[in-house]
Amino acid sequence: MADRLQELEVFVRVAERGNLSQVAREIGLSQPSVSRILNDLEARIGARLLVRTSRKVGLTEAGHGYLEQVRPLLAELGAAADTAAGNEELRGLLRVELSVTFAVRALIPRLPGLLAEHPNLSVELMMDDRRRSLVEEGADVAVRLGLLDSSSLMARKVGQTPRLLVASPDYIARHGLPQSPGDLVQHEVIFGPSDSTGATFQELIGPEASFTLPESPRIRVSSSAGVTACVLAGLGVAFGSGWMFNAELADGRLCRLLPEFPLPTIPIHVLFPAGRQPSKRARGFADWLSRSLGAS
Template identity: 45%
Template sequence: MNDRLTALKLFVRAGRVGNFSIAGRELGLSQPSASRLIAALEDEVGTALFRRTTRAVTLTEAGATYLMRIDAILAALDEADHEARGTGELRGALRIGTSSSFVLREIIPRLPRFMMEHPALRIELLSNDRYQDLVTEGIDVAFRFGPLPDSSATVRKVMDVQRVLTAAPSYLDVRGVPTMPSDLAHHSVIIGPAHLSPTFSFRKDGRIASVRVDSPLTVTINEGAIASAVAGLGIAASSVNSARAELESGALVRVLPDWDFGSIEINALFVNGKATKPAARAFADFLLGELRA
């Protein structure tokens, strides 16, 4: 790997993690060597790419713009290398962004086979129940739920998953079992990322029923909503995937199972469009096959 290419890869990683030492270590470089390469790159480009303090390094405005351009170029180079090898072997780093619940329940249990098939690939899981910025966080593929805002990212639909209401048997023993959507007005409903609106809508036999619920508890992560429901704090809305283990164990039971609570769309987003990393496409294909199976 020549110095120029090494410097560009180092620059991108340092821009992501805000630390020359960490970025250098990932590329097998010492901290002094990493600092020298970045300084040489700045001299060659003709401008400062980083602001340096004793605690961290951050991108300048020029550095942020440069990173977006170089990231796309490195992705295209990765694609060319992959095609030239012709072996299907995946190398380098793959950054996957999605919700904490999806990482814990759907991705991590399926990772062993994928990583065994691609031992030279390094995977980074960035989990956050709030939307992640694919560009600034350097995410190669993100999995998102629900409607998507306008974006320059390439979108590929993965699947639709059913939304459900769940509650602990202990809660229902005390508060009673809802038989109609209107009954929810007299229950404690946990608001989480799967349903942020206090108005719930249902369908059954061509009818639409809507109810405004009382929400004494709001949580920002889906795992928190599920845990709260298991603890007997109320009725929680989630995707059926997110509550599958608890439903199968009996820790939670379905509420209003005869009413259609709608579904949530799962999409894969690729920030670089046609220059998407081969590893990002391969993982999306792998996960899509696993989920549909």
């Protein structure tokens, strides 16, 4: 049984790392020993799980299916052992899927605290402004801002961030400072990724005034970082979450517009893949992020 458990642990590590030499170094075995363990596993279950080249190890279709079933079992075994030992430390590899700008602006500055608290935890940040499938990408958790798409994924709200309307001092000097939402019809509005807030501009201005977006804005960008760059360049006014603009507002490169008109906040959720119990690492990450965002 111990040998079979080792087979599974080695297989999961190799599947996650994609490199036999790295796994061999991590577990203190030679590379031929790791290869032998994987060969024995494939022979025992009667299926080819891995495709090996000189540079990388990949998964076959059978390997992907096997990994999806084996990884949560190992996580549960590890969690059970930690519980029995009274150990709350997180360990192993945690894959987090999230947007580029939220990662750079909000998560990564907080990450040293998480890694210092859990020295045996490794983190892979799968950064992309497109919303990807947790199952297809192999992520343990995803961080989502805004309204959630209807899906079977498990979700936990961990925080919220304000919406802001901003412009650069140069833009304001050239086009004037809007005094009411209705004044925005005279301004260029920068369109960002539609799923970054989950709301239209009309919803952001509040119940007593509204603004209808032009059907064809002059500038539309597909990332939050692009929105920030455009507004810094004086191309127009933009709206987004507070973490997108906090640094630029603090140093005066951007100005907040119409602060007297309250805007709905943007919820922040951690999503877990459906169909299985979230791993201890995933639950621990959600707990930590909730505490970290709450503290700020």
